[in-house]
Amino acid sequence: MTPSSPGRTPSSAGTGGDGTAGTDGRGTAGARGPGPPPRPKFAAAARAALTDTRQRRNLRGATAVARGRAAAATAEPADWEALREAGRAIRDETLLGLDTHLEGLERAVTAAGGTVHWAPDAAEARRIVTALVRATGAAEVLKAGSLAVREIGAGDALARAGITLRETALADLVVQLGEDEPSHLLSPAAHRDRAEIRELFLRKMPGAPPDLPDDPEALAAAARAHLRGRFLSARVAITGANFLVAETGTVVVLESEGNGRMCLTLPDTLITVAGIEKVVPTWADLEVFLQLLPRSSSGDRMTPYVSSWTGVTPGDGPAEFHLVLLDNGRTQALADEIGRAALRCVRCSACLNVCPVYERTGGRAYGPVYPGPIGAILTPQMRGVESAADASLPYASTLCGACADVCPVKIDIPGVLVHLRGKVVESRRRRPVPTPELLMMRGLAWTMGDPRRYETALRRGTRWVRLMSRGGRIRRLPGLLGTWTEARDLPLPPSESFRGWWRRRNA
Numbered sequence: 001m002t003p004s005s006p007g008r009t010p011s012s013a014g015t016g017g018d019g020t021a022g023t024d025g026r027g028t029a030g031a032r033g034p035g036p037p038p039r040p041k042f043a044a045a046a047r048a049a050l051t052d053t054r055q056r057r058n059l060r061g062a063t064a065v066a067r068g069r070a071a072a073a074t075a076e077p078a079d080w081e082a083l084r085e086a087g088r089a090i091r092d093e094t095l096l097g098l099d100t101h102l103e104g105l106e107r108a109v110t111a112a113g114g115t116v117h118w119a120p121d122a123a124e125a126r127r128i129v130t131a132l133v134r135a136t137g138a139a140e141v142l143k144a145g146s147l148a149v150r151e152i153g154a155g156d157a158l159a160r161a162g163i164t165l166r167e168t169a170l171a172d173l174v175v176q177l178g179e180d181e182p183s184h185l186l187s188p189a190a191h192r193d194r195a196e197i198r199e200l201f202l203r204k205m206p207g208a209p210p211d212l213p214d215d216p217e218a219l220a221a222a223a224r225a226h227l228r229g230r231f232l233s234a235r236v237a238i239t240g241a242n243f244l245v246a247e248t249g250t251v252v253v254l255e256s257e258g259n260g261r262m263c264l265t266l267p268d269t270l271i272t273v274a275g276i277e278k279v280v281p282t283w284a285d286l287e288v289f290l291q292l293l294p295r296s297s298s299g300d301r302m303t304p305y306v307s308s309w310t311g312v313t314p315g316d317g318p319a320e321f322h323l324v325l326l327d328n329g330r331t332q333a334l335a336d337e338i339g340r341a342a343l344r345c346v347r348c349s350a351c352l353n354v355c356p357v358y359e360r361t362g363g364r365a366y367g368p369v370y371p372g373p374i375g376a377i378l379t380p381q382m383r384g385v386e387s388a389a390d391a392s393l394p395y396a397s398t399l400c401g402a403c404a405d406v407c408p409v410k411i412d413i414p415g416v417l418v419h420l421r422g423k424v425v426e427s428r429r430r431r432p433v434p435t436p437e438l439l440m441m442r443g444l445a446w447t448m449g450d451p452r453r454y455e456t457a458l459r460r461g462t463r464w465v466r467l468m469s470r471g472g473r474i475r476r477l478p479g480l481l482g483t484w485t486e487a488r489d490l491p492l493p494p495s496e497s498f499r500g501w502w503r504r505r506n507a
């Protein structure tokens with residue numbers, strides 16, 4: 001788990017292995033279940049997304065609005081830069097003492113009547129959650145938007161156990177009804193427009209009025225009516241957490257619809273699944289993030305619903321509370337001095353909204369859980385860079401730096417991307433059979449390592465390339481070099497090199 005707690009037992013819940021696949025830390029489903037279906041590389045997935053003009057239009061609109069709101073909200077406080085710096089410092093300091101803070105959190109949650117479970121990977125977390133829900137006898141579980149719950153693949157695991165997981169946030173409900181994948185951290189259905197949502201509700205949502213218009217208010221009211229009965233009859237809810245306050249063992253959730261508050265208060269059993277990096281030492285630290293997060297994410301001065309709960313209180317709210325602390329590759333990221341900055345992330349989605357790559361490809365090209373620039377640095381660290389799909393993520397960027405400029409906790413995303421590209425190259429070097437790219441680079445290194453070899457290659461190469469030209473341009477290079485000319489022409493090189501010209505001039 002954490003660097004100083006290697007001997008922890010994973011769970012006090014768990015004997016009901018579910019054997020399902022999820023998003024485990026090292027790119028497999030772990031030893032307990034079959035691996036997830038292979039994902040395509042980012043470029044291949046993005047190519048498919050780029051042909052969807054409706055999605056591109058929807059994303060362009062959604063990100064432009066979010067960008068504008070966040071820019072206005074973050075320009076208001078005179079001490080915004082100082083707040084960002086405080087957020088960065090708190091996060092970094094907390095990560096360095098993570099083991100101590102987590103142990104303090106466990107003690108406080110236990111003292112308040114809750115139970116803490118430690119999940120080293122997604123398979124273990126699925127097992128814990130499935131066993132806890134089975135023990136209640138419930139056939140249905142409510143979920144309030146949580147990336148960690150999605151990360152562990154809880155929905156599929158529960159379905160295999162005959163238990164239905166119901167989304168309660170509007171955007172998550174849209175994604176679930178559409179049997180879709182989320183495309184944004186904050187607005188998982190950002191790729192859908194309201195006409196599509198109306199059509200989906202009419203087809204898939206029981207009780208949707210046949211004359212349902214496609215205005216947002218009516219759509220939200222229809223979803224509310226659909227969910228109301230479920231809230232009232234729910235016996236178990238699963239949530240994520242935005243923050244875990246170590247000093248009191250308090251879990252904090254920020255949301256704007258009130259569905260999270262319903263999930264926290266109405267069911268008998270509450271299960272919270274949270275990444276171990278969500279811990280903040282004190283309430284004074286939390287105060288900084290309560291200012292940073294809403295302004296950077298939705299462009300609000302404060303989040304409409306800030307719910308916090310500490311263990312159990314007899315006669316008030318759930319009678320049973322379980323906190324599942326998830327590692328799933330986070331300690332691997334923590335061990336990397338540069339890469340660990342990704343664990344500062346508060347999931348505000350500001351980096352997605354300014355990213356020119358994300359705006360065009362949408363979030364699903366980045367994989368099933370973490371989209372956009374933060375996904376490009378978090379997923380390869382949690383899963384490793386051995387698979388082609390994970391190794392492609394650090395390259396899903398132009399390195400323009402817009403993400404680092406807006407990040408409320410000052411993560412140098414381009415710097416981490418470059419660092420991870422180095423890791424991808426290193427991992428390829430370790431393969432027993434070198435890749436064609438590596439062979440080509442070795443050949444180039446050999447050629448450029450000697451001035452005579454370099455000049456000969458340049459002379460012959462120039463002659464050969466000029467033969468391939470049409471109308472003064474090279475439209476297609478062969479082999480691996482062809483990637484260069486896939487989207488651009490190459491200008492014709494001059495017939496004489498600079499060195500040749502210099503020699504002739506001084507002869």
Ligand code: SF4
Pocket residue numbers: 296344345346347348349350351352374403406407408409410411
């Ligand atoms: S990396 Fe920064 S900007 Fe992106 S989601 Fe995380 S906190 Fe927000």
